[in-house]
Amino acid sequence: MISIHDLSFSYGKKLIFNGLTLDIPKGQFVSIIGPNGCGKSTLLKLIGGDIDYQQGYISIEGKSLGEYSTIEISKKLAFNRQNMNGLFPFTCLDYLLMGRRPHKKQFEDYTQDDFEKVEHVLKQTDTQNFLPKKLNEISGGELQRINVAKSLIQDTPYLLLDESFSAMDIYHTIGTLNLLKKLTQSGKTIVCVMHDLNLVYQFSDYVILFKQGKIYDTGAPNDVLKEKSIKDVYGIDVDYIDNRGFIFRGEM
Amino acid sequence: MIQNVMAKEKRKFNSLLVLGILLTLLVIAISVSLGEADISVKEGYTVIFDKIIGQDRSDITESIVWDIRLPRILSGLLIGAGLAMSGVIFQSVLRNPLADPYTIGVSTGAAFGAVLIIYLNMVYGLIIPVMPIAFACALLTLFIILKIAGQTLHSTRLILAGIIVGSIFSAGISLLKSMAGEDVSAMVFWLMGRLSAKSWLDILLLLPVISIAGIIAIGKSDELDVLTLGLHEARSVGVDANKSAKIYLVLAALMTAVCVSTSGVIGFIGLIVPHLIRIGFTAKHKYLLPLSAVFGGLVLMVSDNISRLLFHVEIPVGVITTLIGGPFFIYIYMNKKGEIL
Numbered sequence: 019m020i021s022i023h024d025l026s027f028s029y030g031k032k033l034i035f036n037g038l039t040l041d042i043p044k045g046q047f048v049s050i051i052g053p054n055g056c057g058k059s060t061l062l063k064l065i066g067g068d069i070d071y072q073q074g075y076i077s078i079e080g081k082s083l084g085e086y087s088t089i090e091i092s093k094k095l096a097f098n099r100q101n102m103n104g105l106f107p108f109t110c111l112d113y114l115l116m117g118r119r120p121h122k123k124q125f126e127d128y129t130q131d132d133f134e135k136v137e138h139v140l141k142q143t144d145t146q147n148f149l150p151k152k153l154n155e156i157s158g159g160e161l162q163r164i165n166v167a168k169s170l171i172q173d174t175p176y177l178l179l180d181e182s183f184s185a186m187d188i189y190h191t192i193g194t195l196n197l198l199k200k201l202t203q204s205g206k207t208i209v210c211v212m213h214d215l216n217l218v219y220q221f222s223d224y225v226i227l228f229k230q231g232k233i234y235d236t237g238a239p240n241d242v243l244k245e246k247s248i249k250d251v252y253g254i255d256v257d258y259i260d261n262r263g264f265i266f267r268g269e270m
Numbered sequence: 271m272i273q274n275v276m277a278k279e280k281r282k283f284n285s286l287l288v289l290g291i292l293l294t295l296l297v298i299a300i301s302v303s304l305g306e307a308d309i310s311v312k313e314g315y316t317v318i319f320d321k322i323i324g325q326d327r328s329d330i331t332e333s334i335v336w337d338i339r340l341p342r343i344l345s346g347l348l349i350g351a352g353l354a355m356s357g358v359i360f361q362s363v364l365r366n367p368l369a370d371p372y373t374i375g376v377s378t379g380a381a382f383g384a385v386l387i388i389y390l391n392m393v394y395g396l397i398i399p400v401m402p403i404a405f406a407c408a409l410l411t412l413f414i415i416l417k418i419a420g421q422t423l424h425s426t427r428l429i430l431a432g433i434i435v436g437s438i439f440s441a442g443i444s445l446l447k448s449m450a451g452e453d454v455s456a457m458v459f460w461l462m463g464r465l466s467a468k469s470w471l472d473i474l475l476l477l478p479v480i481s482i483a484g485i486i487a488i489g490k491s492d493e494l495d496v497l498t499l500g501l502h503e504a505r506s507v508g509v510d511a512n513k514s515a516k517i518y519l520v521l522a523a524l525m526t527a528v529c530v531s532t533s534g535v536i537g538f539i540g541l542i543v544p545h546l547i548r549i550g551f552t553a554k555h556k557y558l559l560p561l562s563a564v565f566g567g568l569v570l571m572v573s574d575n576i577s578r579l580l581f582h583v584e585i586p587v588g589v590i591t592t593l594i595g596g597p598f599f600i601y602i603y604m605n606k607k608g609e610i611l
Contacts, residue, residue: 092508
């Protein structure tokens, strides 16, 4: 479980979180949703350790973030970041293997086990054909698929994804979500920031709805994704069709 | 599948490396015989061979080949290798394809340190060694630039900072040069590097520093791979990115300093060579570093031949590398198609 307690954070003078308290349950597909700028990505960055909070604490399995060493945390938590630009022209294989780095001993080469892990994930994510290609030769959506594969290769109990499907086509988005959902059954915790409420509704076990740095609601998707809540948070009308999903109406 | 891809990459690396080494030997062989004094390739090799098996000939040919040409050629090889490897490191750690010892001003900083010491030694009759001060100035420059560029590192601010700091040091060199009055010949050479008048003493300095720094860099090259992803991403896969980045920057500054303190500022070798290898082959440092070293050495040796043979007067090799490298720099800057910025 990831616990966030009385967390405060601001970018300069702009306050994002003030006394945020939240538990992210283990072994579930957790979606964090909310309008642009409500603090979703910031929360992932705080959990991922990219930025430091000013007050409160975040703990993973009872141990606060600061108590983990770099190598310990890298075996516990993988983070699929939103902006992966400025990549050097590595082959996809070399890039994917970097995901194995936490498990590798210094001055030693990757072992057969590492290769097997990589092969396994490649099959799961249908990315075998990319191996010899260079990172600058593949498209944005393909790079996102490689990135998800890299995070899975890291083989951590927790995985944070920040809009990791935004450039994928619908086929691969669904494929990836199905895979992630399947992995939660073997105990992996997926924490996912995404925008498509229909997908959130279909795949999530637990939804955290944010509005301007505050938690609006949490719980099962049926309970959180109500027409009224969506109108309240996003300011848009929506029709819910039983057990099917949402239809968003154009008028505001 | 994985093994296939890796084996193929490894084969490509091996063949490029062998090609580079063969070309290097060829260029050395030809270079020994090129120049004012007429010496054939065969003669050159006989001299070197005799010398190695301990047979002194003590004639003029021997001293030209062994004492003048060979140290010059070999220092070109080492300096080219050192500059190219430090270019690779600067580009990867700073995540900026335009970074190299010259463009981020570290070369000029080291040159300033060297000129300052030459000046002080000259005016006050001291004998302070040049190399440690050049190194200290290289580190100082690096420190200043990193301060100016701020935490993000990955930006044009870095290059801008390098250009500004480089210009200041360049002006400092010119100032010292003016203050030194007539005796400037020892200093002018720092502004545009040259490889003339190299002795075995220079090799003795270059060889250990560049080979040891190079071996350390190659030995930890998978860390350098990860550093190109940025500090956050590197930490996420278990690399202590801050510490690791610092170690690499010191290694690169050390190589730059030893190169600059023996040859002056030679621009763009550290930019062109790593780039061509990245574009043509891979960014993986296990392969990129050794290939950059070999081809960097090769390019500088060839450039040096051009600089001493093309015109009647010898021109600084830094002029040649900058004349070729400058436009190349513009080309990379304009053509970001490769998406490596």
